[in-house]
Amino acid sequence: MPVALQAEAIDIATEYARLVGDKPGAAVATFTGYVRDHSDQHVVTELELEHYPEMALKILEDLGQSAAERFGLSDWRIVHRFGRLAVSETIVWVGAVADHRGEAISACELMMDTLKTDAPFWKREQGPGGEQWVASRDSDAQRRARWQSEEVQ
Amino acid sequence: MVSGSVCIRIKLFSTLREALGESEFQLNISEVSESSAEVDVAAVKRLLSQRGAHWKEALNQPNLVHALNHKVVFTDALVSEGDELAFFPPMTGG
Numbered sequence: 001m002p003v004a005l006q007a008e009a010i011d012i013a014t015e016y017a018r019l020v021g022d023k024p025g026a027a028v029a030t031f032t033g034y035v036r037d038h039s040d041q042h043v044v045t046e047l048e049l050e051h052y053p054e055m056a057l058k059i060l061e062d063l064g065q066s067a068a069e070r071f072g073l074s075d076w077r078i079v080h081r082f083g084r085l086a087v088s089e090t091i092v093w094v095g096a097v098a099d100h101r102g103e104a105i106s107a108c109e110l111m112m113d114t115l116k117t118d119a120p121f122w123k124r125e126q127g128p129g130g131e132q133w134v135a136s137r138d139s140d141a142q143r144r145a146r147w148q149s150e151e152v153q
Numbered sequence: 154m155v156s157g158s159v160c161i162r163i164k165l166f167s168t169l170r171e172a173l174g175e176s177e178f179q180l181n182i183s184e185v186s187e188s189s190a191e192v193d194v195a196a197v198k199r200l201l202s203q204r205g206a207h208w209k210e211a212l213n214q215p216n217l218v219h220a221l222n223h224k225v226v227f228t229d230a231l232v233s234e235g236d237e238l239a240f241f242p243p244m245t246g247g
Contacts, residue, residue, distance in 0.1 A: 033247055049246070050166060050167055050170075051246070052164070052166055052220075052223075052239060052241070054223055055220055055223035055224075055239070056246075058223045058224075059223075080246065080247075091247065092246070092247050112247055115246060115247050116244070116245070116246055116247035117243070117244060118225075118244065119244060119246045119247070120166065120220070120239075120241065120244050120246070121244060121245065121246025121247070122166060122167035122168075122241070122242065122244065122245050122246075123245045123246070124167075133167060133168055133242070133245075134245045135243075135245070136216070136242070136243035136244065136245050
């Protein structure tokens with residue numbers, strides 16, 4: 001299955017090998033997201049990711065398949081974590097294999113932009129000032145929306 | 154309903170789970186389907202809102218997301234026996 005939800009840290013070398021395997025993909029693009037030590041004006045010391053497992057799997061599979069069809073990917077993979085994460089730990093990793101770099105890079109961007117607004121995960125930040133749920137951002141919704149227009153091919 | 158009960162599973166996540174103190178439970182929707190065989194998400198929200206002011210407030214916040222059997226839907230989506238209906242705030246993964 002090209003989608004994994006896991007509590008443990010993402011082993012990027014292993015995931016890359018799973019993505020590429022022994023196939024001679026001409027272009028491979030990946031994106032890795034890490035826990036920041038800040039959010040807006042707040043210091044962040046730890047992140048907790050709540051998720052809806054069954055729906056998250058379905059949504060990630062659907063959006064990966066959609067990106068594969070749109071950009072003609074030969075392979076793709078999405079790994080997303082849940083649970084408690086320390087600063088600088090990996091949160092998410094996506095990868096795409098295509099014939100050309102443009103398709104591979106765009107596919108990663110599409111998967112990430114869609115994932116942030118459509119996949120059922122919720123971040124809760126912890127810091128010196130206490131805990132708070134992360135609010136959704138208009139900028140994420142805007143990035144998501146542009147894939148539905150003709151602006152991005 | 155003529156007889157028996159019609160149950161669906163309700164799931165709450167994130168701020169909804171915290172505000173309402175529950176994460177998952179069975180809900181008998183028979184009483185809202187007395188006059189019609191069709192019950193939509195809006196009717197389920199009205200039924201749950203009868204549980205108290207905090208339920209009404211939480212389920213009527215403007216950005217609330219409803220997912221029926223793992224798919225985001227509008228409030229006119231119809232629910233039936235055995236369905237899973239989840240309520241949660243906008244998603245913030247990645």
